[in-house]
């Protein structure tokens with residue numbers, strides 16, 4: 001049975017070109033990039049090229065890129081950088097639909113003497129910007145709003161928010177872990193101060209990420225140690241993975257048009273095929289303003305996790321918007337914040353595609369899924385026969 005992988009917002013296949021570029025870092029040019037001799041210079045050169053490629057994908061300069069161990073570390077670094085370099089300010093603003101990397105950190109900080117404000121979203125998952133601006137105070141150290149939502153793909157107007165905050169002198173960070181490589185980003189023309197990304201969402205390995213910090217932004221390191229990353233993040237660099245992330249960034253720049261045309265068409269074909277055949281099914285989020293690869297669908301009156309298990313039997317991988325916590329199925333905080341009714345939130349499934357998906361895979365899913373949903377509904381006490 002072949003695997004049909006529709007879970008690319010969870011993680012992605014490492015591109016073969018990325019693996020190829022990484023291999024010599026383990027076996028040939030394995031020096032420590034901080035060492036003095038010429039042999040180590042090869043690793044340092046590889047690192048420099050990777051940093052340049054990451055910067056190029058973002059329209060940034062290499063000195064503005066700090067390499068980290070993951071998207072979560074990039075997010076923590078950004079928030080702590082703002083708080084530590086403005087110690088008198090104790091207020092953070094974020095949204096109600098952030099990934100746990102930001103959500104749980106802001107909740108934690110709220111228990112540790114800071115104040116966190118969570119901006120609500122509307123039915124489509126778009127943030128209430130009046131609420132955001134109304135809650136700014138002289139005490140606000142940072143605003144952090146995600147660029148693309150990991151569950152629905154909904155895109156926040158981060159450029160507009162950043163511009164407004166710049167005028168007020170407030171630092172703006174965006175968690176762009178799901179956006180980078182999927183939509184064009186050009187930080188040259190933007191007011192965004194900090195931006196997080198993660199390698200494994202763009203066909204690089206897991207366990208490597210980056211934080212963009214605009215030149216001139218006040219910064220204080222999160223990992224304190226050696227002088228690596230221009231004294232901004234201690235720890236010997238994970239050279240192979242960073243080199244992989246650099247290659248992945250180069251490939252993403254080349255594939256972005258494909259992502260926005262072919263991948264989008266595949267996603268739309270999947271979505272239309274399913275919605276047409278399955279009654280009481282709907283799109284969660286803004287159907288227009290979202291990532292080209294993501295479709296979050298609700299099949300009412302059944303559990304998303306049951307759908308996933310039956311899809312797994314067919315080799316199809318996707319995610320559900322409900323998670324089993326302490327024996328009961330809880331709809332995700334994202335769908336709850338959007339006010340998706342429980343009957344729909346429970347039956348939500350996220351399909352996230354990549355350049356490696358094919359029309360045959362989409363057509364297979366469109367053929368196999370409707371009978372699965374029908375069978376589960378026949379077993380559901382909530383389904384009206």
Ligand code: PLP
Pocket residue numbers: 009010069070071072073075099101146148149150175176177178198199200207208209
């Ligand atoms: N932010 C968003 C929006 C994500 O989707 C993820 C991962 O799913 C992260 C942050 C965390 O990234 P990492 O897994 O590299 O720590």
